[in-house]
Every structure is written in C-alpha cells, then in structure tokens.
Amino acid sequence: MDITIVAGARPNFMKISPIIKAIKNANKDKLNIRYRLVHTGQHFDQKMSGDFFKQLGIPDPDVNLGCGGGTQAEQTAAIMTKFEKELVENRPDVVLVVGDVTSTMACTITAKKLSIDVAHVEAGIRSGDWSMPEEINRVVTDSICNHFFTTSNQASQNLLKSAVSVDRIHFVGNTMIDTLYQNLSRLQKPPFWDEFKLEEKKYFLATLHRPSNVDDPEKLKTILNSIRNSISGSKVIFPVHPRTRKVLESINFHDDNIIMIDPQGYLEFIYLVKNAKGIITDSGGITEEATVLGIPCLTLRNSTERPETVTLGTNELIGDDYAKLSNFLQKILQDEWKSGSIPPLWDGNTSKRIVSILYNIYESKKEALLAA
Template sequence: MPASWPHAEIVHVVGARPNFVKAAPVVAALARRGHAQRVVHTGQHYDDRMSAVFFRELGLPRPDVDLGVGSGSHGEQTAALLIGLEREFAARSPAFVIVYGDVNSTLAAALVAAKLHIPVAHVEAGLRSFDWTMPEEVNRRLTDQLSRLLFATSPEAVGHLANEGVDVDRVHFVGNPMIDTLLANLDRFDPAAVRAAHELPERYVAATLHRPANVDDPEVAARLVARLHEVADTVDIVMPVHPRGRAAFLAAGLDRHPRVRLLDPLGYIEFVALVRGAAAVVTDSGGVQEETTMLGVPCLTLRPNTERPITITHGTNQLITEAELPASVAKVLADGRRRAADPGASDTPPLWDGRAGERIAAIVSAELVGPDGAAAAPSGAAGS
C-alpha cells in the first residue's frame, strides 16, 4: 500500500522492553508489505539498558516519537500516557494502532484510539492469570475489550476470549512474535561470551524478579532474599536487577552473599545468552517463561499463577512459592536435564515457529486493503 495514501499509516505503540521484542517481527513484516508505519515509544522504560539498546539490537526503526513519560504511580503514568498519545493520534490520524502485551502504555493507547474511533490490534490478546491484584491483568482485559483485532499466542487464549463473549471474527491465533525474535537471533545467544564478559562461573542460576507481589512489601522481599541466599549457599546466582526492585532487594541485603552477583539490566542479546547458559532460571516474568520454554532451560516461576500455562504444559516452567525455592532449585540441578531449542519439536507450543509476525501482518493488511487492492475504510474499534 503506497505510503502517500491518506490515513494509511499504522502506528505501533511500545513502552517497555517486552514490547520491543514482540514488535520487531511485526514491524518488519508490515514493512515488507509496503505499509507506512510509525513507532511511538512512550518512554515507560526510558534508560538505555531498558530501552534504546533493544532498538539497536533488534533492528527496530528509531522511534518517530518518544513521549518520555518515565516512571511514576499507575495513575500518574497512565494519565501522562493518555495525554501524550491523544495528542499524537489526533495529529496523525493513523489508520490502525497496534499495541503489545499488558503494560500501562498498552492500555492507554487502546483507550485513546478507541475514543478517537481508530481501530486497535492487540498482539498477545487473551492471556489471563485470573488474578485481579496484578496491574497487568487489568490492562490486558480492558485492552482486549477495546480492540478490533485480537492476536492470540496460544490456544487457551482463544478460549478465554470466547468465554468473555468476544466475537470470533475478531480473534486470530497467530503464534508468538516474541519467539520469532528469539529464533531469528538464536545464533547470537552465546553463553560463553556473557560468562567471559561478567566473569561468571560455568554453572549458575539466573534470576530476574520485579513483580509488585515480590518486591513492594519489605517483609516479602526480605523473606525472598533469605531463600535466595539459601540457594546461593550451593550455586552462584546471577541477577540483572530491574530498577523497580533494586532498592527493595538491596535494603534486604541481597548483595551481602558472596555468591550472589547483581548486574545492571542487560540488553536483549546478552540477557537471553545469560538465560541460555543458566542451569536454571528463577523469575516472575512472563516473557522469560516463554524464552526458557523454547531454549529448554528449567524455569522456576515465583508466582501463584501464570497467564502463560502453555509454558508449563509444553515447556520447562513450573510455579513455586518462595518457601519452595531452595528445594526446587536443588531438584532441578540434581536432575540436570535440558533440551535444545527446536521449533519443530512435538512438545513445543503450536505455531511458535518464527512466523507469527508475518501472520499478523497479513491480517492487518487485509483489514486495510480491500480485495481489489483499494484501501478499505476501517470502522471504529469495538465499543466505540
């Protein structure tokens, strides 16, 4: 579709590092189809290690706009996002807005677009933890209600949307674009290089923890640190520390154990290399559950639930409590079993094959271009 056509622009809204990884294959696939695109970075993750390095490593075009929202309470951040995105969409009148995942930027963009009668596509629709204490659960549910196109990464997500009464014609099971990015870069994830760069031992456990339930309450953080120290009595722990949890973990003394190595946040390539080389991973991140599933690395998720149960049924993930952490790590290390990343294996999730971005691009393109190649006139978002 020629870029000169009026109102033909597709806007991608990204704000946090998981968004960047999901957006890269979609942006690339739409570019191959000739669509005019604009990338709006909200600045929800704003320093180089959490943001700019991802654009460089993933080949994403430099953001056309950086709203520079930064951190703050949910209310403050969402309010700033609404104001900035409304100005941007009103000025540009995009034909479609594509949002990713479940961060505050995702919900804000969907809400603004819906009120301006701009159709929304939600990549990673239908995931449900059924835990309303999670801000992400609120964001993803409301975004799904506002979206014209809902792109599901796993079969159970399609079922959740059907149970909520979403029109089946709006739902598309496309696979997982985060896995597209992982498979495209598989040869770049070098555990030996990351061990050498950070002087790490051959055997270590990688950890990444940032969820409010694990870091916001000082007592909870202190108990978790005590368990991590128990693990570190037997194996080194390497933990890139998310800015959100740094103060809580340092206050609880996480760095006071000689076998706990705290790192600054890593870029995408280096982080996945760290995960790939780990004997096990301890996390509360949804994306890490998916990456370890494909890499065959044992994953212990410190949460009572997951919106990605397919990483348990088709992957290496298991849910554990803080009290179970030392014994669970010991069991995984004693077992020592791993499998290689293989998108064609029978036990990997369906359609996690590296082609989700192209499937998404084909559907979005069909919405914008009629059967005769002329521009279609998209109707407003659901609920508008």
C-alpha cells in the same frame, strides 16, 4: 494501509521488533504498508529502553511522548493526553498495541475514543490475579479493541468466553519467539562472564521485579536466602531491576554466590538464559523464552497468564512455597527436570502472519469503500 505501532516498556520492544521487520519484508513484496512508531517513554533509561532499540534493530521512533515516571494514574493520564495529539495529527487506519503494560491500555482507550481501530498483539492471556496491574491492562484493552492476535488456543478460548466474535480472533503464535529465533546467532557473552568465571549450565539466573515479591524487604530477603540455601554453592546471576535495587539497598543484602548486576541488553540477557542451569523468575516473558530454549524455570507466582509454559513447557509455579522452591532447585541440580515441548505456532513466523492478516483486513475495507 497506515499503522501506528505503540511501544512503551522493555517487554514491548521484543514484540514490535519482528513486526517492523515483517512490514519491511512485506513492502519488498510490493505491498503498501506505512507505519509510524510511537514510543510512549514509559521506560526511559538507557538500559531499559535505548539498548534494546539498538540491539534489536528497531528504528528510532517517529515520536517519543516522554511519559516516564509518576504513579500509574499519572503515567496513564500523560500517555493518553499526548497520544491523543499524536493521533489527531497522524491518523492511521489502525493502532497496533502489544503486551499488557500501562502504555498498551492507555493508547487503546485513546484510539477508541477517536474511533480508530485497535489491534492487540498477545490478546486474551489471563492470570486471574487482579492484584497485578497487567491483568487490569489486559482486560480493559481486550474489552474495547477490534482485532485480537493470540499466542495460544487458551488465550483464544478466554476471548470467546468474553463474547468476542470468532472472526476477530486470530491465533498466530508468539512474536517474542520470533525475536528469539531471529537473534540466536547474534547472542553476546556479557562482559562479566570471565570476571565471575561463569560456565555453561553451572549457574542459575534470577529475575525479580513484581511488587508482591520485592516491595516488602523481609519477603525479598526470605526469597534470596531460600535460593542461596538451596543451590549447593552454585552461582546465581541476578540482573537487578531498578525497583528491586532500592529495596536491596535498604536491607544491605550481600552474598558472594548471588551476583547482582545491572539490567542487561537483549543479546546479553538471552545469552545468560540459554546457558543457565535453571531460571528463577517472576516474569511471564522469560518463561516463554526458557520453554523454547528447554531451560528449567521456576516462577515465584501463584498463577500465570502463560499456562502453556507449565503444561507444555519447562516452567513450574512456586508461589510462596519455599520448601517447593528448594525441592525443585535440587531436581534441577540433579538433572531430573521434566522434558518440555514448544507450543503450537511458536515457530518464528508469527509477525509475518500478523502483518498479512492486518493487510488483508484493511485493504479489503478500502476496496469495499471504493466500490460503494
């Protein structure tokens, strides 16, 4: 079986790492799976890409399409043009895409136009928020791909409601959590830990990058002021996304308790997640990691494509309700947060299940062709 695995942006790397390891382990068991890793280059700076490859043991890509920068339309077009040439020259049995970034959608469309099967890891999740580019990417990808690997029963139900046949939906769990479990013993204390005199469970971790939160300077300032006024002098570690940094520089925001740092490598970032008192974020993936690690999490969005992190986990939606933000931060400080549980199949074995299912599907197809 020949698989082309696509990765383009930082969230993808955490999802493909355990899949590649599962393929290598399967081949040790005498399976014959060949894979080709394609990096679209959507995230192209060292902190957003290179460091993750090194820390997570991801091999160098077979090809980097170099499609960083530009508008979303320009980037989509560049990825499709270059990925088409890649597939013509190296045609696989199936293209494996993960997550919901621009690369996911662009490579799915390109493969399907060449009549190549596509399998989508993290299929079926929905926020219902059409202002998010990721929601468009998810829906387009799931409307045309062949096989759907889901993280939750809710995601599977979403696909069934979209008339996807049950035999193409595979509830397997969460590859992000595979990566988390595989690296918990390898976490690294960030170099600034001692400099800022950080202590376990005595700081908050914040991440903000959604356009709805960071593109308007006044709104971003309001969010940060609300956090500052609600944490009773606690420190906030704030890894600043490149798009957010530009806005912060425009408003000249500084606060001694909000410590702004560069984006971190995976091992350093998860160290910060694991040891935080609480997390304030607008990311989806971080809510999953917080849920598994049992860390209180506040999401500055009105909806989530990962509802299990709220219904089962440690996450709560805040939206733009800053009074609610303040109240919930006080609950965290007073150790009055809800107890969470880990969603089904978030057990570290998701990638093994994905590789096994794909192998059985495509080896069966080959056997049927030989028998015909």
